[in-house]
Amino acid sequence: MPTDAVKRLRSQGETTGGSLRYHGPGWKLFHRLSKGFRSSHQRQTQQMRQNVPQGQSGDDCQGIFDLYLVLDKSGSVADNWIHIYSFAEGLVKKFTNPNLRISIITYSTEAEVILPLTSD
Numbered sequence: 001m002p003t004d005a006v007k008r009l010r011s012q013g014e015t016t017g018g019s020l021r022y023h024g025p026g027w028k029l030f031h032r033l034s035k036g037f038r039s040s041h042q043r044q045t046q047q048m049r050q051n052v053p054q055g056q057s058g059d060d061c062q063g064i065f066d067l068y069l070v071l072d073k074s075g076s077v078a079d080n081w082i083h084i085y086s087f088a089e090g091l092v093k094k095f096t097n098p099n100l101r102i103s104i105i106t107y108s109t110e111a112e113v114i115l116p117l118t119s120d
Contacts, residue, residue: 064099066117067092074108 069088077084092102104115 063097065097066101066103067095068103068105068117070105070107072108073106 069091071084071088073081073084088104095102101117102115103113103117106112106114
């Protein structure tokens with residue numbers, strides 16, 4: 001990540017950009033609606049693991065894709081910003097695919113693009 005982007009990401013200043021206010025229902029209303037969600041999800045995951053041939057589980061994904069990190073920088077995260085930043089930094093470092101493009105966006109009341117979609 002470029003140094004200036006890291007400095008801006010670490011800062012706690014005001015954000016600018018388009019508004020990201022969400023006025024729809026919360027995701028919790030639709031999360032796990034079905035009665036047996038957990039048990040059916042566990043069965044599906046177990047079946048998927050059994051269907052993966054040995055030796056392929058550790059293969060790297062070399063497809064072309066974009067990763068957008070949208071990070072909450074509002075007052076509600078308060079002193080936890082360093083944890084959010086550390087998580088994002090660790091996540092970005094795990095990706096070694098040269099075809100990956102990454103963008104970092106922070107939001108509070110407004111949004112700010114810290115790192116535009118880039119491949120470097």
